[in-house]
Amino acid sequence: MTVGDVTAEPGPDARTRPQSAIEKFLRVRELTDLLASRLSPEDQIPQSMTAASPAAWHRAHTTWFFEEFVLGGLPGYSSPEPIFRFLFNSYYEAVGPRQPRPQRGLITRPSVAEIGDFRARVDEAVVAALEAGRVDERGLELLELGCHHEQQHQELMLIDAKHLFAHNPTDPVYVDRPADPVAAVRGETDWIVVVEGVAQVGAADPAHRAGFTRDGGSRDGVSRDGVSYDGFSYDNERPRHRVWIPGGEVATRQVTVADWKQFMADGGYTRPELWLSDGWAAVQTEGWDAPGYWRREGHDVGSASGGASAAAAVEWTTFTLSGRRPVVDAEPVCHVSFYEADAYARWAGARLPTEFEWEVATTGWEARDELDPDRCHPRAAAERAIGGVWEWTASAYLPYPGFVTEEGAAGEYNGKFMSDQHVLRGGSALTPAGHTRPTYRNFFPASSRWAATGVRLAR
Amino acid sequence: MTVGDVTAEPGPDARTRPQSAIEKFLRVRELTDLLASRLSPEDQIPQSMTAASPAAWHRAHTTWFFEEFVLGGLPGYSSPEPIFRFLFNSYYEAVGPRQPRPQRGLITRPSVAEIGDFRARVDEAVVAALEAGRVDERGLELLELGCHHEQQHQELMLIDAKHLFAHNPTDPVYVDRPADPVAAVRGETDWIVVVEGVAQVGAADPAHRAGFTRDGGSRDGVSRDGVSYDGFSYDNERPRHRVWIPGGEVATRQVTVADWKQFMADGGYTRPELWLSDGWAAVQTEGWDAPGYWRREGHDVGSASGGASAAAAVEWTTFTLSGRRPVVDAEPVCHVSFYEADAYARWAGARLPTEFEWEVATTGWEARDELDPDRCHPRAAAERAIGGVWEWTASAYLPYPGFVTEEGAAGEYNGKFMSDQHVLRGGSALTPAGHTRPTYRNFFPASSRWAATGVRLAR
Amino acid sequence: MTVGDVTAEPGPDARTRPQSAIEKFLRVRELTDLLASRLSPEDQIPQSMTAASPAAWHRAHTTWFFEEFVLGGLPGYSSPEPIFRFLFNSYYEAVGPRQPRPQRGLITRPSVAEIGDFRARVDEAVVAALEAGRVDERGLELLELGCHHEQQHQELMLIDAKHLFAHNPTDPVYVDRPADPVAAVRGETDWIVVVEGVAQVGAADPAHRAGFTRDGGSRDGVSRDGVSYDGFSYDNERPRHRVWIPGGEVATRQVTVADWKQFMADGGYTRPELWLSDGWAAVQTEGWDAPGYWRREGHDVGSASGGASAAAAVEWTTFTLSGRRPVVDAEPVCHVSFYEADAYARWAGARLPTEFEWEVATTGWEARDELDPDRCHPRAAAERAIGGVWEWTASAYLPYPGFVTEEGAAGEYNGKFMSDQHVLRGGSALTPAGHTRPTYRNFFPASSRWAATGVRLAR
């Protein structure tokens, strides 16, 4: 990882390679702006609950990340707007005090346009520094981390916008899209056998992969232990390590809306024996009787209405980023909490997979249904594929054996949240391309429902 | 906004008189838009606490009031945007369900521009109806009520904007203004004697005053009991009635910032014997140690700094609609709760006036320091004048003997809040002209500090 | 109020007169112990809500009051159990820190028996001091205050025990009593006219009455302004002062259970137009659909049940200190909040009386239905009488003009609660004899229902 005399006389390679980092950086930045462009300045302000953040804040916070960790490391750099450090730091204690989280929705100045200027200024400075070869190895690592960080916030910005719009009785449309053709729904799922024994899980050592490099040196793309890789990983996916996998089976497709309706029809939300204690308490406190955003639409169907029974007249809609729509049987169920996922599994005589059997079972499956800005909604559930909705696992979010955080303030990225949350695997229809990978560990508290979270069974 | 051929041949009177109502109506509406014009679309969205409302909501709600109560009474009228009835109804149960109060800050659609369109559409319709003579007597009363209602919301919009901006570490400036020249501060106040005996208080019967009239007939402007009047009054100011005034004295000027500093220096916020029980609990729960928006600015003053003592180096600033500024000794203290006003009075060996001795004592005093959109801040306290800051009284907010609410849903305007609040009298530097009148009864819970509330003593 | 040479050689008068104070003191103390004797040690421990207190605490706190204010004033007295000062001080800031109010239910030591010992020790010391003539004039005043204070706590101890027992599904019986014979219920009430004009209200100056005296000198029993008196009054009942009474009428009997059932049958708890805004919020938050402690008892009445309609089969019970019993039509309604009282009055086309018209109207009425330890429950409502249930008035609890608190820490007795509460007048079936007097001002927050609170109408 030695670098040598970079600045003076870079060869043609050194001139082109960074371009790749610039391209990736700008592509990420542009997607954020594209996604935000469908939100008015007004839409970008509210924080609809403490766990959510305003779109303007997402846009500024991701920019701050680059200013703090990449530009901040450049000799002589100082921010022209130091107050942004206070406003747009999320939780990095080592960086200093910050706007209280529940008050992010009160930041109306800088304006949305000024946040756009902030983005442009930082983009320009980052690109200039990259072009000048002034970003060192650690800076490049942090640049890459910042790109992945911003991709995570792209997804958060979308689920937060959905949560906001769902509270607006005018049913705002984020993106219009035609209804899908009706897809066939298979009642039963197939199962894939996971063999008992020791398996290797987790992402390879980043020292052994090709990242954003300044010197353009090629990395081999294969780790010492023979597992191929070539992508980025977060610290929480590492180190790659051995686990004992008990024998079991994992379903080849996700639980669908049609499946969930059966659970509901069978009293799923009213039978305490199906639920974890905290889950049953949440059902009663929150009044859950269906997945998040679902709403029962009433019909006046008289008893003399002929073929259609009264029960058939109950129709469920759900709020989507294309407005309120009827639920679609073939789609994976979405916006369910861990507690609901767990209760469903118990009802089905099954269980949730651990994150490790999930990782083993889904090896080689297609990663599909990633973020399409013109759709922003899962497609019908597919066989032997991940994506569309995140999948709750039975595993708590804990550090892997030998877990080491990133150096410096960036070390607060993941590790300090390793308690009282559950691991989700896969990816959703709001997850930017590349993030739906076998070792990725998403995590939310057990009661969360505003992310695009669904269920896959094991047994 | 002229409408043209309205009804056949109105006589000259009918053409001119309503014009006066139109003019008043439009003047109120324009002031709201002027005040809002200094707030960006972003600024108009957040609800910084449940008791506050977004500026966009204030603008839409006041418009809804006219649509509901004036246009809604016209034969054949139906709103082109019925959802606004749900979104912008504040608390009128008789009108139907409405957006939950704590969720007003989530309404980003209709946009701020669309709310502007809503305002223009309703203005046009109201003016057209007035010009056509289609608004009946009751409609004209409600039109006048709506104008006063909107003026109240002008003040609310300003205190809510101040509350929002005070949470922004960039210290936004709503309106710039030069610092006032330093005013002399008199240490002592004079007192005016209020003689013991029966007095008449409250506003005269509206049937005996000149209001918005359709027929242009002149009203006499003098009530049966000989008290002159010519203005509007709310139902809660009526009926005019007799009370027994115990003898006493009322201070000729409001408590100033200089006065308040003495209270603080004497341990005012740390001595439970000065406080009502609920007040002392609030001091401890809320951590109050100075009026709302005040902040102690630190100075490093060494012990060898000569003439300036360490204590002198403590400087207080306060947040104003012109940004954060040093507190000004000669100004009336502002943003204090009832509990603080009461504790201050006890400390001063005095008490708060009742609303009735206040009304008697201030008869004939100048109403000054009303809303100046280019200032939005109280001037130095003056002798024998009301205005600048609202004045907490010792009186609970209760109905007058014989109180009768308005007819219909408008009856929910005032009466249903007559419990657990305290009366304030006078007016503030954010109160639109005309509202600072002797019989006006403002009211807030005892712990409120975000309105422009101050203190006048009695003894 | 001269005292003379008391200690040396008291004459025979000086030896006997104090006996009267001793007798009164001991009578109060004995009643407390009688009331507590029906509560087991276990029953005396819990604090069933923050506003309530354990019976053991009531017994110890009232004892502490005498130790602190009477014995504490004796030269050389020091408590053998100083920690009791911390444990059993209720809210006297001037006395020092104390057990946090919500943690009174955690005090299991001293034991109930040790609290009995504490009572006996203080009783003995007080009597000895009185017999020795060592209690000065101020001490005697505080002794008398302490007796009235303990009588208030007798009532509180009973309503708190009722609240505790009401949470026990075994329906404990505090005192057994036979059911009353069925009383006739008059549908309509009579009204007494209150004439418009100036009236004197409040209690006379204590300097002009016969209290607990050391020298036995007789006081004249008539105040300067010609109003007779001979009893004790709290500072909050004073000074006697003039008010203007608007003309009106006050009902000659309290609202009954039968009346309340009509209100309920007419949708009283479901019609927002009848309610104050805070009251309607309480209805929804608390789920109120009947007075406190009422419960609907189900019956399986088939449609073929003949004469008895399904509606008639609904029966209400209420929890009493004699266990759960059917509600009795002829009794005054009890355990209603101010909000309910106010809504009922609006429904009835009437209003609540102010505390002053109440005081004027009820002059000369019988004070009846005071505490009978063998009954502890109101009798059927009677004409032109007060007592049985406290009566909510329209008045907020505020100081009278010229109000002066007691000297020293005893000054915290009443005055510091003069905000955000409502005045109740009269007395209840749990009020010790002597407290049901025309000038007595009880007070509770508007949402309180655990005291024995009822309604009298005015119009």
Next chain:
Amino acid sequence: MTVGDVTAEPGPDARTRPQSAIEKFLRVRELTDLLASRLSPEDQIPQSMTAASPAAWHRAHTTWFFEEFVLGGLPGYSSPEPIFRFLFNSYYEAVGPRQPRPQRGLITRPSVAEIGDFRARVDEAVVAALEAGRVDERGLELLELGCHHEQQHQELMLIDAKHLFAHNPTDPVYVDRPADPVAAVRGETDWIVVVEGVAQVGAADPAHRAGFTRDGGSRDGVSRDGVSYDGFSYDNERPRHRVWIPGGEVATRQVTVADWKQFMADGGYTRPELWLSDGWAAVQTEGWDAPGYWRREGHDVGSASGGASAAAAVEWTTFTLSGRRPVVDAEPVCHVSFYEADAYARWAGARLPTEFEWEVATTGWEARDELDPDRCHPRAAAERAIGGVWEWTASAYLPYPGFVTEEGAAGEYNGKFMSDQHVLRGGSALTPAGHTRPTYRNFFPASSRWAATGVRLAR
């Protein structure tokens, strides 16, 4: 409590074998009564926080368990006090509704004496049924479960009593004991190596062990997979299964008070970088600056006090079941939350062990320092031993692969709490003998501090 002529002519086996179950049962029941005997009736009533329960409730609830699950299974049995089923069911949804958990402290009737009668009645009935051979195989399993259940409640009763007493400023003493002689404190700990590889963990199949048997048939005491066992296990300890243990080291002794003082002296409670995010939030919200029950005792040490520095004058005490005592350096630290344990480990450059490496590492260690009713406090930390304080592990409380709950309502015993809690291993000085076993899984939320919880490091 022997019953006499039960059933005709039992053979010698049948006479002796059940006796063993009877003896064990009665020994458990007697210990509960011994532990409760030091609590007065008053002490047995309060619920000092929602997570705690009154001692009277513990005594009744454990009795209800036997009545519900053992006696309830006998033909023809019906409880003479059916309301107890409502009052003393803890959380078994399948059994029916129950007293709300936060209201357990309001149950003053049945009295403590009546609860004693309830215990005696159930004991007699259980013994009679056992002697008569009327308890079937499942009943005997539930009897054994009930004994272990009651032992768990013995510990809970003690930590709840400690929590209650700690809120009493009189510092009640549950059991007196002399101070221990000062023990030497070793600064460093030794570490035991845990070898990487597959290990078997968990308890053996209950079908293969000797339990409470009706027929007296001997069980072999060795499971199919060769692991010896002879004791009871809960469902959550099973099934025995394989895990992959990463190589590591586990400390041979627990973290001591002396160790913890160093953490505190090094700013442990003020450095966010040491803490999990939720832990840091708890530090700030709860004001933690030392373990639970610790209190800083002030000293006035002037600067001229010679050898003793001001810092040395700070002394910490902690509340124990023998009253408030100085903290003892050689004892294991106790009453720390998972968050504190985790922060301490990070500060020490170590980590917490997983529950599996703990189980492997401590194999063969002495289980010591179990409940001694005359001590109720941990002894000095020892080498290669478990007990004294529970040890937080890095593991979340989740089901083992293949976990199966108990049949029927007893299935709610453990499984439904398997979310959002952390596993503790070992046992405490309040843990009844026999429970401090290698496979036992205790669990509490991460923020809990009222149990006797300490720390062992790994690395």
